[in-house]
Amino acid sequence: MIAKYKKNIMVRRLITIAAVIASALLQTYVIQAFIRPANLLSSGFTGVAILIDRIASLYGHNISTSLGMLVLNIPVAILCSKSISMRFTFYSMLQVFLASFFLKVFHFQPLFNDVLLDVVFGGFLYGIAIAIALRGNASTGGTDFIALYVSNKTGKSIWEYVFAGNCVILCIFGYMFGWLYAGYSILFQFVSTKAISAFHHRYERVTLQITTTNAEDVIKAYVKAYRHGISCVDAMGGYSHRKMYLLHTVVSSYEVNDIVHLMREQDPHVIVNMIKTENFYGGFYQAPIE
Numbered sequence: 001m002i003a004k005y006k007k008n009i010m011v012r013r014l015i016t017i018a019a020v021i022a023s024a025l026l027q028t029y030v031i032q033a034f035i036r037p038a039n040l041l042s043s044g045f046t047g048v049a050i051l052i053d054r055i056a057s058l059y060g061h062n063i064s065t066s067l068g069m070l071v072l073n074i075p076v077a078i079l080c081s082k083s084i085s086m087r088f089t090f091y092s093m094l095q096v097f098l099a100s101f102f103l104k105v106f107h108f109q110p111l112f113n114d115v116l117l118d119v120v121f122g123g124f125l126y127g128i129a130i131a132i133a134l135r136g137n138a139s140t141g142g143t144d145f146i147a148l149y150v151s152n153k154t155g156k157s158i159w160e161y162v163f164a165g166n167c168v169i170l171c172i173f174g175y176m177f178g179w180l181y182a183g184y185s186i187l188f189q190f191v192s193t194k195a196i197s198a199f200h201h202r203y204e205r206v207t208l209q210i211t212t213t214n215a216e217d218v219i220k221a222y223v224k225a226y227r228h229g230i231s232c233v234d235a236m237g238g239y240s241h242r243k244m245y246l247l248h249t250v251v252s253s254y255e256v257n258d259i260v261h262l263m264r265e266q267d268p269h270v271i272v273n274m275i276k277t278e279n280f281y282g283g284f285y286q287a288p289i290e
Helices: 002-006 009-035 044-058 065-080 086-105 115-135 143-154 159-177 179-199 215-225 253-266
Strands: 205-212 231-236 243-252 271-277
Touching: 009 044, 009 086, 009 115, 044 065, 044 159, 065 086, 065 143, 115 179, 159 179, 205 215, 205 253, 215 243, 215 253, 243 253, 253 271
Parallel strands: none
Antiparallel strands: 205 243, 205 271, 231 243
16 A cells, blocks of 8 residues: 555655655754754765855854855756756755755754764764655755765765765864864764665665565566566475475665565565675666656
């Protein structure tokens, strides 16, 4: 039933909009309740916008974080929109606009009075905010655009490299405003990166080992619905001594639940074993971001 509704375009758009709003609101809360009180620097273009505002303040000027987020994100969105879906780019920029708007209208109070607690809880929640947007087929813009662009080309997650790039920005922050809070900010970004990796698995691949007595119908339904290859070998049940078939296919971890549901519709007694795939060589169809 859930899989049926997920294929409905209107339902998918509503899910994306809800994810964008929730992500922008949570991002705003983290910035106001954790990042600013602890003098931290967040990741991505939001962190760059905060850094620009801090540097401008040294010279008696003010460049709001909201404005900086928009100015930095718009050019990158235009450049990446040709390689990433226009719809995805639109919803990602909607998230950036909403986060900028929420920063103006909301005023959340600090939750803790301890830098280490701000780092741990703030980093985790900031990572969740990004993961919510990504799971809803959007993003928080900025380095997310760059990371997804490269991931689409290579088929691999590069969040660790994004973290390394953020560390370069933090070195500038540390040189100008003190290494103590730069160190806390690196820890903050490490926690947020781990949170993203834990909840965003689009580029993780798994091998499905399927045991069934109705291979023809299972393969026919699978090939019709998905663009992955599948192999079939004859087998025999060790206990029942009945003839059966062993199927193998490699899929994205995002697709597993829907694929298992599809196969169970064809064979209620199908057995599916999921094995994490560390490396895969050969042609693999990666569904485009919509």
